[in-house]
Amino acid sequence: MSKQRQTRRPASRSGAHKRSAGRSGQGRARSRAKAKRKPAAKSAKTRRSKSKGNRRVEPGKREAGGRGRGRGKARDPKEFKARNRTILLLLVLAFINAWIFVWRDEGGLDSFDAKAAVIGGGVDGQGFAAPLEAACGGDPVQVFANLDDRLRLETKLDQGRTLRLALLELGLAAEPIDELEAEIRGTMDLGMLTGSGAPVRIAGDREGGLQALEIEVSEGHLIQACRTPTGLEVRNIQHPLRVDVAVIAVELPKNGSLLEAVVEAEQTSELARMIANSLAAEVDFTADTRPGDKIQVLVEKRYLGRNFHRYGKLLAIRYIGAAGRMAFYRYKPKGADEGFFDHGGQPMRRALLRTPFAWHPIDPEARASLAPAIEFIDGRMGAVYRRPLGAPVVAVADGTIRGVGLEGDDGLIVELELDDGRRVRYANLMRTIGDRAPGDRVEQGAVLGLVGQTGKTPVPRLRLELIDRAGERLDPMALGERRSRVDRVGDPIPEDQLGQFEDDIQSWRRAMRKAAE
16 A cells, blocks of 8 residues: 655744734734823823822932921921821820710719718718617627727716716717617616616717617626618627737738738737827827838737637736837736736826827728818818728817807807817817716716818818917818927836746747747
8 A cells, every 4th residue: 555645734824924914913903092092191100100209318419409397307206206296195185084074974074073072981971870770790799890880989887977967978869779778678677777887889880870779788797789781689698707908910002901901910900990099199090100000019808708809908008110219018017007007117008198089990091091181260270180981080178168059150160178278279170979968077098079061161071270278270281290298197107016927027028029030
């Protein structure tokens, strides 16, 4: 079989070249047509690219033809940063104002007015010792448990005093006294209490109401009453009494609260009251103390059965802190009354207290607002203390009452004449404790009245004036000056008894020093 060779003749080069040339000619024709249709757009684009090329221009070499107010001037980096800081500060201030006045539940100008009116109090002017619907706690023998914000007062049924008379002197109103007597009669004969010398302790409110009461009929025998929503609940308690002696050390926390320090040491608020009132002539626990101050006490603890009831005698106390270093010991010299003395045998008591207030719990955040301020009214200088409505006001020294009543812009006043002839005038009081009258003798530390808002004052406060024999106003800040505490009141321990005194307190001193470690 013969093979047939098939051959394919390639296309001529000249034909391919003609086709390629035809296609490129058509492309050039179309490009020329487009250029004829959009001459303006292309020329504008060309101008923009020529005038705004991508190039770096140094700030100091900026062209004079630039736009804006700073034409021909370099931007100052410091001015730029200062402007940014100003804008940031304005934004922060705007955020703070929005938080205070818009977003917070307590925001608004009205809330500022309310807070200025009550230091340490709640809303609606609750203040201190507002009436309670119920005061009975769950403790079997501590009737005053959880009543830290009550007005705490005590007395004795001595010198033939009846229970009713004693309660009237403590400032209770007649209605709660009637209610209490009716309830106690179902437990015991009230006549047995008259002149018995039984201690009476109460927790009351600022309006004269009774929240809780305790009568210590005898050792281990108590009559207690506490407020319930339906009336007073009275109980008769009899348990074997046991007394221990404890050494307790506390250190003030970061907020400086004595109450929190005592609670942290697993003690009750009554110990804070005892510490503050014992050192009232030396230390003002609202102004003098600082975080880290240390206190040690040697104190009796009284138990009824297995239950802690209350603290007994404070045997010794030691303070080391911002207000100084001091220690005092309870002792009875031969032929003299029992009292507190320092390690050299000098009496602890001073002529003036450091503060005109009995100890009461305060809001630690309000401590900065509690320092007194000087105020002049018609040329009369006085010290103004901001405290919650109903806070207890005390006699700063032994004296005799010379005036009680309402006096114009000063509201309710009490004027106390001290034994050295000076006078202390308390103004803007809410009420007095008991039926105070000119000629009444009062002892240092006795509660005279309660902080009020009487007279011409927009807020609860106490105005205190110190007056000399000639009627001239003295500097009321003398209460807070340490030089005013130089004079001690009372006789020191006789020299022939100092050796025995030092021997007797050695064990107490060692115990408190060890507790402080």
